[in-house]
Amino acid sequence: xxxxxxxxxxxxxxxxxxxxxxxxxxxxxxxxxxxxxxxxxxxxxxxxxxxxxxxxxxxxxxxxxxxxxxxxxxxxxxxxxxxxxxxxxxxxxxxxxxxxxxxxxxxxxxxxx
Amino acid sequence: xxxxxxxxxxxxxxxxxxxxxxxxxxxxxxxxxxxxxxxxxxxxxxxxxxxxxxxxxxxxxxxxxxxxxxxxxxxxxxxxxxxxxxxxxxxxxxxxxxxxxxxxxxxxxxxxxx
Numbered sequence: 663x664x665x666x667x668x669x670x671x672x673x674x675x676x677x678x679x680x681x682x683x684x685x686x687x688x689x690x691x692x693x694x695x696x697x698x699x700x701x702x703x704x705x706x707x708x709x710x711x712x713x714x715x716x717x718x719x720x721x722x723x724x725x726x727x728x729x730x731x732x733x734x735x736x737x738x739x740x741x742x743x744x745x746x747x748x749x750x751x752x753x754x755x756x757x758x759x760x761x762x763x764x765x766x767x768x769x770x771x772x773x774x775x
Numbered sequence: 776x777x778x779x780x781x782x783x784x785x786x787x788x789x790x791x792x793x794x795x796x797x798x799x800x801x802x803x804x805x806x807x808x809x810x811x812x813x814x815x816x817x818x819x820x821x822x823x824x825x826x827x828x829x830x831x832x833x834x835x836x837x838x839x840x841x842x843x844x845x846x847x848x849x850x851x852x853x854x855x856x857x858x859x860x861x862x863x864x865x866x867x868x869x870x871x872x873x874x875x876x877x878x879x880x881x882x883x884x885x886x887x888x889x
Binding site for chain 2: 693695697702703704705706707711712719720735750754758759761762763764765766768769771
């Protein structure tokens, strides 16, 4: 089955620690995206990548970092610089250009203790 | 700048009622694309529809229908004879084309009560 996997589903982190969220897709999509969802805030774009070894900041990139070394993988690191990291994180992929439908993973819920 | 407004934060209806979810958008481009996604309690967003700015025909898919009106910059979504399984958060989104990512509204939480 083609799709997007995110792991882990739930993640707990102590303050001051970096943590990496995994996102893998087998849809052969060139573009991948990371969104953050907070209650009542909708989805806000963190980073996106249109092609391997290239990525762009979204609206709320501060305190986050990404890499795109393989087409299938787009991991997101939440650094200690992110002031309020507790949120639901969604990964998506699509065939470029940006107006094509995006396919979403099941999400990772990150809680900072 | 592009913007999507979903003024209805939460809606509750009784099963079998019809319900309309509103979406108003802002864009300076003449070519753009509008989307609706459903987010059930499991969390994963599910694509429902995409409409480009040159196609103002309304669309019907089973109990779902969409009304696109450029004159009012709206792309509303109606569920006919709602069911409990329709309970979810629904997002409207906009893309101005090219490699511009989607911009999402804040979503409308729909609760259908049996």
